[in-house]
Amino acid sequence: MKPEKKTRKISPKSRKQGERAPLSRERIELAALDLIEENGLESFSTRKLGELLGCEAMSIYHHFPSKAHLLNALLDRVLAERPMPGRDNEPIERIRQIAYWYRQVGYDHPKLFQYIALHRMNGRSGLGVLNEIIGAFHDLGLESEVAAGLFRAFSYYVTGGILDETSGYAKGPSATEPVPDDEVARDFPNVLKVGPYFKPGHFAQTFATGLDIFLDAIERASGRTGKTKR
Amino acid sequence: MKPEKKTRKISPKSRKQGERAPLSRERIELAALDLIEENGLESFSTRKLGELLGCEAMSIYHHFPSKAHLLNALLDRVLAERPMPGRDNEPIERIRQIAYWYRQVGYDHPKLFQYIALHRMNGRSGLGVLNEIIGAFHDLGLESEVAAGLFRAFSYYVTGGILDETSGYAKGPSATEPVPDDEVARDFPNVLKVGPYFKPGHFAQTFATGLDIFLDAIERASGRTGKTKR
DNA sequence: ACCTGAACACCGTTCAAGT
DNA sequence: ACCTGAACACCGTTCAAGT
Numbered sequence: 001m002k003p004e005k006k007t008r009k010i011s012p013k014s015r016k017q018g019e020r021a022p023l024s025r026e027r028i029e030l031a032a033l034d035l036i037e038e039n040g041l042e043s044f045s046t047r048k049l050g051e052l053l054g055c056e057a058m059s060i061y062h063h064f065p066s067k068a069h070l071l072n073a074l075l076d077r078v079l080a081e082r083p084m085p086g087r088d089n090e091p092i093e094r095i096r097q098i099a100y101w102y103r104q105v106g107y108d109h110p111k112l113f114q115y116i117a118l119h120r121m122n123g124r125s126g127l128g129v130l131n132e133i134i135g136a137f138h139d140l141g142l143e144s145e146v147a148a149g150l151f152r153a154f155s156y157y158v159t160g161g162i163l164d165e166t167s168g169y170a171k172g173p174s175a176t177e178p179v180p181d182d183e184v185a186r187d188f189p190n191v192l193k194v195g196p197y198f199k200p201g202h203f204a205q206t207f208a209t210g211l212d213i214f215l216d217a218i219e220r221a222s223g224r225t226g227k228t229k230r
Numbered sequence: 231m232k233p234e235k236k237t238r239k240i241s242p243k244s245r246k247q248g249e250r251a252p253l254s255r256e257r258i259e260l261a262a263l264d265l266i267e268e269n270g271l272e273s274f275s276t277r278k279l280g281e282l283l284g285c286e287a288m289s290i291y292h293h294f295p296s297k298a299h300l301l302n303a304l305l306d307r308v309l310a311e312r313p314m315p316g317r318d319n320e321p322i323e324r325i326r327q328i329a330y331w332y333r334q335v336g337y338d339h340p341k342l343f344q345y346i347a348l349h350r351m352n353g354r355s356g357l358g359v360l361n362e363i364i365g366a367f368h369d370l371g372l373e374s375e376v377a378a379g380l381f382r383a384f385s386y387y388v389t390g391g392i393l394d395e396t397s398g399y400a401k402g403p404s405a406t407e408p409v410p411d412d413e414v415a416r417d418f419p420n421v422l423k424v425g426p427y428f429k430p431g432h433f434a435q436t437f438a439t440g441l442d443i444f445l446d447a448i449e450r451a452s453g454r455t456g457k458t459k460r
Numbered sequence: 461a462c463c464t465g466a467a468c469a470c471c472g473t474t475c476a477a478g479t
Numbered sequence: 480a481c482c483t484g485a486a487c488a489c490c491g492t493t494c495a496a497g498t
């Protein structure tokens with residue numbers, strides 16, 4: 001949409017190869033993560049990344065076949081960099097911990113999270129996360145179909161919540177022509193009434209509310225099967 | 231990322247002005263909705279839209295100040311085109327109906343839904359939706375803070391679910407280098423076990439499962455306050 | 461009032477060439 | 480092996496000009 005002013009300038013001197021660390025997948029990935037969080041996912045480009053790295057945009061293609069491959073590597077990296085919760089707790093508690101673990105990944109990389117949330121987790125680290133949480137559902141004694149349904153519904157909630165907290169109502173792009181406040185008060189009084197509770201100060205409480213609702217329901221469902229009720 | 235072949239060709243003849251309907255906001259919006267659902271949000275451009283409309287890309291700017299304004303108008307349009315459920319049912323039932331109403335908006339415009347889900351609903355039709363559903367929470371007798379928290383958590387679930395159904399696991403972009411099946415079987419057995427239940431045939435059941443979990447919890451919360459328990 | 465066409469400052473990516 | 484530079488086919492948007 002709007003062209004954006006670049007926030008970094010590389011001096012012509014530093015662009016000469018040999019006066020900087022050689023490129024590597026790791027150096028490129030770390031710079032990409034910085035750039036995405038600085039300017040957002042939309043405006044992230046291989047050309048700006050090249051500028052930040054002090055090289056031509058095309059040099060990146062020697063390390064990644066395409067921008068899509070680079071973004072995939074970022075997804076893999078951010079899921080791998082934060083250690084998953086261990087397995088010593090009860091399944092319900094493990095599920096809760098994994099939800100908070102994932103939320104923290106989102107908070108670490110809020111702009112990237114839009115990419116994370118919309119891509120299949122079928123790389124290695126993504127599959128590792130899925131395997132862990134689905135394992136916890138199975139440990140509750142739920143049969144596969146029930147475990148699958150509850151896990152999916154649960155992940156709708158967690159992903160939707162993190163997406164909203166990181167780039168939704170409070171922070172997301174606004175309408176290009178927002179409705180004036182007095183019109184909101186007149187025509188949409190219910191929205192006005194609850195508006196104050198939509199702010200970041202209430203995020204933690206809201207997230208926990210929905211999480212408890214889900215975890216209680218999951219626990220009840222597992223109790224009904226009677227297999228592992230402790 | 232990848233350049234895409236255009237799927238429509240406008241003959242040079244039809245491009246001459248006067249041989250086609252004049253441009254209007256409505257004609258532009260309808261063509262834009264078609265183009266987005268045909269090729270996806272990422273590849274949607276004002277230039278391709280101009281080609282489809284048989285005009286220069288720049289002609290569109292006479293009707294919309296920017297691409298962002300056009301997308302905003304689309305959001306407004308798709309929320310307004312499908313009539314909201316009426317108010318004759320009990321609040322819980324109204325909340326359920328609004329969830330399914332919103333889900334249908336997503337199914338009508340799956341590619342656009344990525345845009346819908348990530349943008350503040352602070353245009354007129356978006357505020358209308360919020361006002362309606364928050365009103366139902368209030369009608370349950372919940373005080374504003376509780377109503378706000380439950381509504382937000384509920385909308386995390388609904389939005390996350392529709393997003394996943396329309397562009398998530400089953401349909402979304404895959405890893406650039408997916409893990410081979412035999413490696414999944416060996417290293418991520420839990421994922422393999424539930425994989426069959428992640429397919430579109432199970433979407434309706436899964437969505438309903440989480441919805442019931444939430445609506446039951448909302449009903450219990452409203453019963454506890456004792457104000458409108460029927 | 462409505463639309464065009466050239467132009468500007470961007471994109472991702474290909475390819476031949478440099479070291 | 481690693482990086483560059485020109486080039487190609489795209490973007491959104493500005494602006495002066497056409498009808």
